[in-house]
Amino acid sequence: MYPEELRDALKEMGEKPFRAGQIFSWLHKGARFSEMTNLSLALREKLAQNGIDQPVTIRETHVSKLDGTKKFLYALPDGNCVEGVLMRYHYGCTLCVSTQVGCRMGCRFCASTLDGCTRNLSAAEILGQVQCANSTLDGEKVHNIVLMGSGEPLDNYDEVVRFLRLVSHEEGLNIGLRHISLSTCGLVPQMKRFAEEKLPVTLSLSLHAPNDDIRQQLMPIAKRYTMEETLDACRYYIEKTGRRVVFEYALADGVNADEKCAEELAMRLRGMQCHVNLIPLNTVKERNLFGVSENQVRAFLSVLEKRHISATRRREMGDDIEGACGQLRKKVLQEEKP
């Protein structure tokens, strides 16, 4: 709840509205109702009966021996679980959060979507992931957030926008919106609507192809919206927010990774205020999709650079702990199957 909603709810419970501020800041510190010592015992009990103070708990933690990256499996109140990854960079900790249990977008290379979408996460459940991650950090706090875990954030629009407003709230965790990236597979109408919210987050678009033909082989959403419509929505976002868009491009051997693709991509993105993030695809054997070598990444990158398209190669982290999207949850679900 936003503080004003909390105020109304308290009023309805016959409580003093000013308690809303106290409760809001406790909740955002990750406190349980029973720990809210400036409230009466009776109110604490009443809150515990009417609300949930801990929507997410950590069920498993895996720490990478390579780079200290942590992968969490979170438990939700209804028995579902989602994943998150905490990465440590020189400029601070970045947390990758999930927005849905599963995903219904059906991208061929993505493990999160294999069993479809079970349900949306609430704003509280997305926020709870940040609080859980913070609780594992000694002194430090999550500094950047990427909405790149399982789920399509813009397919859970209202709760995601609520999460963004809550996590950046001055009385809450107060994480700057400029430190947050939202990644979408390209839901065009929602991208335009999101541009109107004027939230200064970075929009990342999972592009993964230089043309409709290849994009349609990889992502069902490309059959719904053409690449030009999708790029137009990006241009609209840039125009409305003044912020550059980041294009994610996972290189899959023999599919979208040769220099011809790089040339075509450069042509399509010419003149746009954007940045390209190249990722060697995490191999998905079941789907016959394979990653690329370091040399192939370098060759692709150098074409983009020659064409003056700003681009970098994304560093891989947590390779030894199923760091990528949906992999850990899938493994756990499989192990639990009778």
Ligand code: SAH
């Ligand atoms: N639904 C959103 C956010 C979640 S996926 C989106 O599609 O953008 C986060 C990123 O991981 C996306 O760019 C997605 O395309 C990418 N991804 C998924 N599976 C991958 C794989 N096997 N290898 C590399 N990147 C992958």
